Amino acid sequence: MNARELIARRAAQEFKDGFVMNLGFGIPVLAASYIPEGVNVILQAENGIFEFEAVTKVGEQDAYIADAACQPTKILPGGCTVDLAMSFAIIRGGHVDATVLGALEVDQEGNIANWALPAGPGKWMPGMGGAMDLLVGAKKVICTLQHTNKKGESKILKKCALPLSAAKAVDLIITELAVMEVTPQGLVLKEVAPGVAVDEVKAVTEADLIVPDSVPEMVL
Amino acid sequence: MNARELIARRAAQEFKDGFVMNLGFGIPVLAASYIPEGVNVILQAENGIFEFEAVTKVGEQDAYIADAACQPTKILPGGCTVDLAMSFAIIRGGHVDATVLGALEVDQEGNIANWALPAGPGKWMPGMGGAMDLLVGAKKVICTLQHTNKKGESKILKKCALPLSAAKAVDLIITELAVMEVTPQGLVLKEVAPGVAVDEVKAVTEADLIVPDSVPEMVL
Amino acid sequence: MKSKETALDAALNQVKDGMTIMIGGFLGQNAPLACIDRLVERGVKDLTLITAVNAYVGGGFGMGKLIENKQIKKYIGSHIGTCPAAVEQYKSGELEVEYYPQGTVIEKIRAGGAGLGGVLTPVGIGTLMEEGKQKVVIDGKEYLVETAIKADVAIIRGYKADKVGNILYRGTPNSNPVMALAADYVIAEVDYVVEPGEIAPDRVGTPGILVDAVVLGYGEEKTQEIFKNLWVRDKKLA
Amino acid sequence: MKSKETALDAALNQVKDGMTIMIGGFLGQNAPLACIDRLVERGVKDLTLITAVNAYVGGGFGMGKLIENKQIKKYIGSHIGTCPAAVEQYKSGELEVEYYPQGTVIEKIRAGGAGLGGVLTPVGIGTLMEEGKQKVVIDGKEYLVETAIKADVAIIRGYKADKVGNILYRGTPNSNPVMALAADYVIAEVDYVVEPGEIAPDRVGTPGILVDAVVLGYGEEKTQEIFKNLWVRDKKLA
Numbered sequence: 051m052n053a054r055e056l057i058a059r060r061a062a063q064e065f066k067d068g069f070v071m072n073l074g075f076g077i078p079v080l081a082a083s084y085i086p087e088g089v090n091v092i093l094q095a096e097n098g099i100f101e102f103e104a105v106t107k108v109g110e111q112d113a114y115i116a117d118a119a120c121q122p123t124k125i126l127p128g129g130c131t132v133d134l135a136m137s138f139a140i141i142r143g144g145h146v147d148a149t150v151l152g153a154l155e156v157d158q159e160g161n162i163a164n165w166a167l168p169a170g171p172g173k174w175m176p177g178m179g180g181a182m183d184l185l186v187g188a189k190k191v192i193c194t195l196q197h198t199n200k201k202g203e204s205k206i207l208k209k210c211a212l213p214l215s216a217a218k219a220v221d222l223i224i225t226e227l228a229v230m231e232v233t234p235q236g237l238v239l240k241e242v243a244p245g246v247a248v249d250e251v252k253a254v255t256e257a258d259l260i261v262p263d264s265v266p267e268m269v270l
Numbered sequence: 271m272n273a274r275e276l277i278a279r280r281a282a283q284e285f286k287d288g289f290v291m292n293l294g295f296g297i298p299v300l301a302a303s304y305i306p307e308g309v310n311v312i313l314q315a316e317n318g319i320f321e322f323e324a325v326t327k328v329g330e331q332d333a334y335i336a337d338a339a340c341q342p343t344k345i346l347p348g349g350c351t352v353d354l355a356m357s358f359a360i361i362r363g364g365h366v367d368a369t370v371l372g373a374l375e376v377d378q379e380g381n382i383a384n385w386a387l388p389a390g391p392g393k394w395m396p397g398m399g400g401a402m403d404l405l406v407g408a409k410k411v412i413c414t415l416q417h418t419n420k421k422g423e424s425k426i427l428k429k430c431a432l433p434l435s436a437a438k439a440v441d442l443i444i445t446e447l448a449v450m451e452v453t454p455q456g457l458v459l460k461e462v463a464p465g466v467a468v469d470e471v472k473a474v475t476e477a478d479l480i481v482p483d484s485v486p487e488m489v490l
Numbered sequence: 491m492k493s494k495e496t497a498l499d500a501a502l503n504q505v506k507d508g509m510t511i512m513i514g515g516f517l518g519q520n521a522p523l524a525c526i527d528r529l530v531e532r533g534v535k536d537l538t539l540i541t542a543v544n545a546y547v548g549g550g551f552g553m554g555k556l557i558e559n560k561q562i563k564k565y566i567g568s569h570i571g572t573c574p575a576a577v578e579q580y581k582s583g584e585l586e587v588e589y590y591p592q593g594t595v596i597e598k599i600r601a602g603g604a605g606l607g608g609v610l611t612p613v614g615i616g617t618l619m620e621e622g623k624q625k626v627v628i629d630g631k632e633y634l635v636e637t638a639i640k641a642d643v644a645i646i647r648g649y650k651a652d653k654v655g656n657i658l659y660r661g662t663p664n665s666n667p668v669m670a671l672a673a674d675y676v677i678a679e680v681d682y683v684v685e686p687g688e689i690a691p692d693r694v695g696t697p698g699i700l701v702d703a704v705v706l707g708y709g710e711e712k713t714q715e716i717f718k719n720l721w722v723r724d725k726k727l728a
Numbered sequence: 729m730k731s732k733e734t735a736l737d738a739a740l741n742q743v744k745d746g747m748t749i750m751i752g753g754f755l756g757q758n759a760p761l762a763c764i765d766r767l768v769e770r771g772v773k774d775l776t777l778i779t780a781v782n783a784y785v786g787g788g789f790g791m792g793k794l795i796e797n798k799q800i801k802k803y804i805g806s807h808i809g810t811c812p813a814a815v816e817q818y819k820s821g822e823l824e825v826e827y828y829p830q831g832t833v834i835e836k837i838r839a840g841g842a843g844l845g846g847v848l849t850p851v852g853i854g855t856l857m858e859e860g861k862q863k864v865v866i867d868g869k870e871y872l873v874e875t876a877i878k879a880d881v882a883i884i885r886g887y888k889a890d891k892v893g894n895i896l897y898r899g900t901p902n903s904n905p906v907m908a909l910a911a912d913y914v915i916a917e918v919d920y921v922v923e924p925g926e927i928a929p930d931r932v933g934t935p936g937i938l939v940d941a942v943v944l945g946y947g948e949e950k951t952q953e954i955f956k957n958l959w960v961r962d963k964k965l966a
Contacts, residue, residue: 068492070699092699096830097754098900100697108965113757113955114887114899120755120784121964122955127687128654130694133933134754134780134903135838138831142605142851143671145699166856169819174827174856176809179781183831186851187605217854288730290937312937316592317516318662320935328727333519333717334649334661340517340546341726342717347925348892350932353695354516354542354665355600358593362613362843363909365937386618389581394589394618396571399543403593406613407843437616597844606835607848607864607871624864626845628875633845637866660930692898693931 051270053226056243057194059084059270061150061224064192065091072096072141072184074151075119077194081150094146096180098137101129118180141180142187149188151181153195153220155210158257160220160232162193163212178215185216197225197254204256206230206237227251229268236260241268271490273446276463277414279304279490280444281370284412285311292316292361292404294371295339297414301370314366316400318357321349338400361400362407369408371401373415373440375430378477380440380452382413383432398435405436417445417474424476426450426457447471449488456480461488493653496703498528501677504703505529505643508563510538512599512644512673514666517543517572518552520659522647522679523716524707530555538564540641542595542665545573551720560584566639568592591619594636596668601638603671608637644673647707648696651680652687655701656694663695670696679707731891733921734941736766742913742941743767743881746801748776750837750882750911752904755781755810756790758897760885760917761954762945768793776802778879780833780903783811789958798822804877806830829857832874834906839876841909846875882911885945886934889918890925893939894932901933908934917945 062084095117111122166174229241282304315337331342386394449461515521545554564586570576579585610633624635649660721727753759783792802824808814817823848871862873887898
């Protein structure tokens with residue numbers, strides 16, 4: 051199982067029956083493939099759909115219905131469409147139970163940076179899209195990301211260096227090595243990936259990790 | 271012709287073809303009966319209808335459609351319904367060309383008091399309803415009222431005494447005696463009612479009236 | 491899928507003494523009449539009522555009964571004049587009244603439901619509405635800060651609901667769709683309950699995720715009769 | 729009744745060099761593609777573009793063409809990453825970019841159209857979004873003042889319009905209904921123009937009074953084909 055799949059499988063366990071959820075692109079969408087049996091969530095596409103699924107077969111598409119990635123989409127029974135103001139009123143207003151999204155960096159206070167890469171002096175890209183609204187509005191924020199960057203440096207920091215998407219917003223961090231929870235006391239190591247030792251996690255984590263006496267392995 | 275009818279007939283001349291208009295209860299609604307031939311206006315009911323007319327015959331009503339006075343109502347071809355947030359977005363956003371409404375008092379600066387009658391210390395009634403939004407939002411505000419109160423005192427004042435509905439909002443004042451326009455220079459007497467002398471108007475007007483050399487009679 | 495269809499009384503158990511409630515409708519029209527009537531029977535009291543306008547003219551109908559029955563401690567809205575009991579209780583000090591322009595009421599509710607702290611409106615500048623409020627100046631123009639409001643329970647009126655709570659409105663939806671955003675518990679009174687999928691996705695006026703309980707009201711036939719009688723009585727129809 | 733049906737070029741004559749325009753759609757989907765393509769041909773330039781997101785991924789489609797053709801001086805929205813030309817021009821200094829969170833963009837537009845000075849949002853507190861902005865504290869919580877924006881021209885996409893400009897949407901209306909409120913001149917590109925009365929009053933997503941010109945776009949059949957080809961090309965469909 052590669053890192054992406056592992057993160058996605060673990061993230062899927064955070065999907066609770068009846069939850070309204072908004073999933074970022076990449077690993078979060080992948081997580082939807084691993085939702086546990088008997089758990090039904092209502093997915094939101096922030097362009098204004100509730101309850102939908104991608105269509106991938108020619109002939110099933112409708113040019114007038116696509117999700118927030120412009121993937122042709124089918125609205126499921128019980129689903130509906132709303133305009134963009136309503137879609138974000140619902141997001142910002144606390145009506146989304148959980149969001150799962152990626153990050154460039156996340157820190158032990160729950161700060162998160164996920165939209166701003168340097169593009170020149172005072173310039174940033176690619177833009178936040180709907181992420182900042184989701185981080186502030188969703189009842190639970192689950193951040194999925196690889197534990198380290200390509201250079202092997204920790205993306206789980208004491209303090210984010212890149213411009214923040216939101217301050218103190220993240221509740222749970224899931225990487226290919228560990229599950230960590232942001233608490234008032236600090237960042238708590240909740241689970242390690244199968245076969246990964248606590249010290250291995252600590253070695254690649256810049257953040258101060260609070261390590262309980264016993265840290266269970268993820269059950270995937 | 272009684273005072274109400276005279277005011278309504280004169281007010282109707284302010285209805286311009288293609289205007290989106292919102293009419294207060296009483297004389298303003300009556301004015302709609304006297305719209306000149308060839309002039310079509312789009313009426314708004316602030317509870318959320320564009321293009322409607324009252325129905326008064328049993329069997330023509332629908333319990334689900336009524337205007338802002340809860341009069342059973344029929345939506346005309348080209349009409350539509352919107353929710354209350356959209357209805358007032360349209361009002362406040364400057365998308366209504368003109369509103370016609372009554373007043374308790376109006377003054378030479380265009381201030382208007384039309385909702386607050388004393389009901390005890392610091393207490394007022396009956397409430398402003400949608401009037402304050404209309405006064406601020408409508409492109410043109412036409413105020414229709416009797417020139418004097420039951421005691422014969424002027425309702426066209428130097429300065430409103432009752433709590434204001436809006437400051438500097440009124441464009442045109444129509445009474446059974448005169449038409450007056452609020453201008454940067456002050457309140458200008460534009461027309462007198464048939465058979466009414468300028469001095470008669472001045473005698474019952476507390477406001478400072480700017481009287482041009484020639485004041486035409488209303489053509490009703 | 492758990493159906494949100496709920497018995498009237500089970501839903502109204504959520505409304506407790508002292509709570510803040512929102513009730514949709516405009517002078518009683520497209521208002522949740524069955525829920526209101528039952529609230530009167532149940533006698534829940536000391537309520538703060540948030541609504542756009544007030545009861546149908548003259549009283550004895552819709553939310554007028556709640557006020558006549560002295561269940562409302564405080565009224566928040568734009569107008570009390572249509573409800574004689576509200577006027578009397580306000581004068582006597584039994585009913586507290588907090589006025590906002592109608593467009594402001596609905597924006598305050600929307601802000602509450604949409605996670606905004608409030609909106610900046612030019613409406614009310616230069617009037618009593620300024621009292622005790624912050625102002626913000628933008629490009630030299632003054633605006634009132636009108637803060638968000640929410641309710642413990644919102645009771646709205648739709649025409650049809652599916653079992654997951656999607657609401658289709660008929661006629662003028664008025665304040666109902668906005669109130670559905672702005673309460674901890676949202677009760678939708680409707681004439682028909684249908685299966686998910688029976689309301690086309692683009693006919694949904696309120697997404698089901700906002701609705702906690704769907705209750706059957708008086709139904710279409712009785713609703714038509716109620717308003718016909720009301721309007722005939724008041725000579726609006728002949 | 730004057731029909732608002734207008735020839736594409738006659739409507740687009742309203743778009744002049746240096747203007748601020750809003751364009752509806754979400755990554756090109758339910759965007760006014762015919763108007764955009766014609767704006768590219770017409771070559772109007774130095775535009776400020778207000779939009780929720782940006783072009784369909786990879787460019788060469790919809791509003792991406794306007795950027796590739798260097799007709800946009802300034803972009804106001806939430807994301808440029810889907811449009812390589814926008815990223816390049818931003819880096820090189822040719823394109824000015826003003827970012828707002830997507831929910832803030834749509835509220836700013838709504839405020840502009842609804843006569844509000846702005847809204848108070850918690851989104852962006854503690855981030856770069858605070859820069860140069862007023863803050864308001866309500867009950868001890870900080871909010872950013874996000875001010876209203878408007879455009880000279882809004883170009884929106886509906887499915888059907890009647891001749892008085894009432895718009896019926898199909899699928900996801902996204903930013904189109906809000907933009908219709910917030911411009912001096914509103915162009916609605918649709919697939920069908922019908923007589924007044926042919927769209928049921930409660931199916932109207934944008935009231936005709938907000939729309940200045942109704943123009944026919946590529947039509948339903950060609951729209952379906954355009955997206956089928958696009959999605960097949962990009963392996964979203966097989």
